[in-house]
Amino acid sequence: MKKLCAVRAEFIQRVSDTVLNQLLDKLLQHGVISDEEMESARTKSRAEKAKDVIDSVRRKGREASSFLIAALCQLDEWLSRELSLR
Template sequence: MWGDETEQCNGLSVGDVVKVTNMKTNKYYENISLNSTVHTRIEKMDPSRSVPKTSRILLQGRLYSSEANSSPSEAIPAEKKLLKVRKDFVGGVSDANLNQFLDKLLHDGVINDEEMQSINTKSRADKARDLIDTVRRKGTEASSLLISTLREVDPHLSRKLELIRS
């Protein structure tokens, strides 16, 4: 967080339990990093409040909570949908469309410059594998964005992968 956004952290101490919404996550090997957006909100929570295990994140030895922004209308989380279609995505996506996905995901802050450069150095199939795996590890919001971009850029592949909304 930068600038005025850091004011949300006034009054917080190490070890406080907080609710973080609209935060992008990055996982690199065993390291998890959080990236704020203009919509990120941090709220101090009552430490005695029960936090579901699925929404807990351990950062530098301290427990923080982050509630996922998943749509109740979607029965299967987006990252699981991507895992399910991974093989057919790798086999069916074109290099030109992969480049469009990368541009969109970079623009929206889902991936960073380093990730984009790393993915771009690979062959088409490896680029597709790396893209889908990188986005999938970032969670539901990032995975949903890739799915919606896929629907927009390549409706034919989206239908083949059964990712078009009915």
């Protein structure tokens, strides 16, 4: 959770919409977020979607945060390195 908190602003600024949509799919598939949370996030701008994703996952605790980090590392190796998540 601390890692996500530390990189929150940069994540919001730099993550692409394509990666966000892939993250949402993975988070939903693994039960980290609900259908309602995913649908709500998908209706927002890229930056607002990024805020929703990182904030809702952080609130769900360490396991959810670790899953988000692992999924981001898999989907966008460059960004995860830039954010020092690897």
